[in-house]
Amino acid sequence: MLKARVIPCLDVKDGRVVKGINFVDLRDAGDPVEQARIYDAAGADELCFLDITASSDNRDTIFDVVRRTAEQCFMPLTVGGGVRSVDNVRDLLLSGADKVAINTAAVHRPELVREAAEKFGSQCIVIAVDAKSTGPGRWEVFTHGGREPTGIDAVAWARKMETLGAGEILLTSMDRDGTRQGFDIPATQTIADALSIPVIASGGVGNLDHLVAGIRKGHASAVLAASIFHFGEHTIGDAKAHMAAAGIPVRL
Amino acid sequence: MTTAIIDYGSGNLRSAAKAFERATAEAGLPGPIHVTSSAEVVAAADRIVLPGVGAFGNCRAGLGALPGMWDALEDAVIHKGRPFLGICVGMQLMADRGLEHGGADGFGWIAGEVRPLDPSCSQLKVPHMGWNDLQVNGEGQADDAVHPVLAEISPGDHVYFVHSFGFVCAHAKHRLAHVDYGGPVSAVIGRDNMIGTQFHPEKSQAVGLKFIENFLRWRP
Numbered sequence: 001m002l003k004a005r006v007i008p009c010l011d012v013k014d015g016r017v018v019k020g021i022n023f024v025d026l027r028d029a030g031d032p033v034e035q036a037r038i039y040d041a042a043g044a045d046e047l048c049f050l051d052i053t054a055s056s057d058n059r060d061t062i063f064d065v066v067r068r069t070a071e072q073c074f075m076p077l078t079v080g081g082g083v084r085s086v087d088n089v090r091d092l093l094l095s096g097a098d099k100v101a102i103n104t105a106a107v108h109r110p111e112l113v114r115e116a117a118e119k120f121g122s123q124c125i126v127i128a129v130d131a132k133s134t135g136p137g138r139w140e141v142f143t144h145g146g147r148e149p150t151g152i153d154a155v156a157w158a159r160k161m162e163t164l165g166a167g168e169i170l171l172t173s174m175d176r177d178g179t180r181q182g183f184d185i186p187a188t189q190t191i192a193d194a195l196s197i198p199v200i201a202s203g204g205v206g207n208l209d210h211l212v213a214g215i216r217k218g219h220a221s222a223v224l225a226a227s228i229f230h231f232g233e234h235t236i237g238d239a240k241a242h243m244a245a246a247g248i249p250v251r252l
Numbered sequence: 253m254t255t256a257i258i259d260y261g262s263g264n265l266r267s268a269a270k271a272f273e274r275a276t277a278e279a280g281l282p283g284p285i286h287v288t289s290s291a292e293v294v295a296a297a298d299r300i301v302l303p304g305v306g307a308f309g310n311c312r313a314g315l316g317a318l319p320g321m322w323d324a325l326e327d328a329v330i331h332k333g334r335p336f337l338g339i340c341v342g343m344q345l346m347a348d349r350g351l352e353h354g355g356a357d358g359f360g361w362i363a364g365e366v367r368p369l370d371p372s373c374s375q376l377k378v379p380h381m382g383w384n385d386l387q388v389n390g391e392g393q394a395d396d397a398v399h400p401v402l403a404e405i406s407p408g409d410h411v412y413f414v415h416s417f418g419f420v421c422a423h424a425k426h427r428l429a430h431v432d433y434g435g436p437v438s439a440v441i442g443r444d445n446m447i448g449t450q451f452h453p454e455k456s457q458a459v460g461l462k463f464i465e466n467f468l469r470w471r472p
Contacts, residue, residue, distance in 0.1 A: 001432055002376075003383045003410065040457065045383055070267045074274070076412055076455050096266045098414075098455065121306035123379055123414040167379055167414075198377045221377055251383040251410045 003251045004215045005045035005222035006239050007078075007200065008229045010035055013052045015061030033068045039229075040073040042236040045251060047073065048101075048170075048224060051081030052145070063095045070096025080128055080170070089116045093124060101170055103128040104143040107150055110164055117165025125168075126200075127161040129154055131187055132174040139187050146174040158191045158199075166197060170224065173203040180206025180227070188218030200224050208234060208242040215248050253283030255468065256297035258321070258342075260289060260314040268303050268339070271454035275464040291320030295327065299468065300334055303454075304341030308350030308366055308417065311341045312358070329361070329446060336446040337467050343441065343448025344419055352417050362441055362448075363422035369415070371434025380418075383410040384431040384451075386439055399428045401447050401466045402440065409459045411439070411451035419450065445472040 011018040016030040051062040080101025089100045117125045130146045131139040131154040139154035173184035183201045192199040198221035201214035205225040214223040228234050240250040272285045304311045329336045347358040350366035385408045390397025419438040421427045429440035441448050453460035
């Protein structure tokens, strides 16, 4: 049986981890590779790097991070942030990413999704959808890290991305991100039920029950979280044990 | 002992190469790992690995575009009996035919077709993406029933999948392990000196490295 996935996400800026695990025994808490190794050893099902490097001068730093991670961690790795072109996708895949997440560039030019999926396969194209509630049962797509509204309906957008060849949707609730109040369950469930490709729930996890709700009520195939893991409140093992106890199939 | 990982422009081979290097080192096995597009290197290798991501037809065309590669592969695997491992689309290419994007011929090494996944339960997502537990054929039977490359892979061990098409074997004996995804899906196929995995051993953490080590030790 396929298992629900637990995916820790690390924010990386200029090649260094911005929000990450803060353990005392880390030699270099800012090194993304070291953090990746901890999550690998802890049994994370996948790992996600979000590159938030602002300056274009330092954009290449992510390639080195991905390269070094792929040399040491034999687990699936998704990289997102600042992906603008088919060439960007190729560079990340050649560095060792297994999947590449695209957000803003897909809104600017949806054909990019088709081109990338045809060239590299749908399995490696993740569309990151940042959604904000605009009323009951309605959500709008935002870009630029949640700053720019687009006027695009998130459910219709996710469907369109699936049609163009996306292999997976990473759905982040802009209303819940950073609040620790749990996923936006109605948004997650509506989009997961509307698609035949997997949806990763993201944004708002504050406790382990939220992970259970994302799968059970939100119908997500995977749950992504950052701070509950980074600050040592919970381990990947805690999260999976809790989900298993709630009857969700996980890889223990 | 040299192992050739064939590079035919199908995605990233870095993690595959690194996983083979790690497994080689941890098991104390000899021999370099070559990532290569050269037919000569493949012809001279003791073991051959064909990875592959993306679409069946593209991969077939990419492999066909390498001068002499097809003949070198056929000679090494079919005539010389060198151990061969196909991964994901590299495994699917061993079929007679793949139906993706209108269809293309495979190598015809293992009788069967590569067809779209069609889980009996419509709530199951396609691609089949994530960790699924292996059901190894012959498990619990006589010791020699389990394929040597699957030795010490325990019931319930999980491996990582990401695919939308599956290998449907014409002969049940060629399916060495499967997973359940709205019905059985081929996870490992093989015969004689050739084996293929639908899952990605290079992405399957400790279980994947064990599988790679088993392949490197395998003497069919």
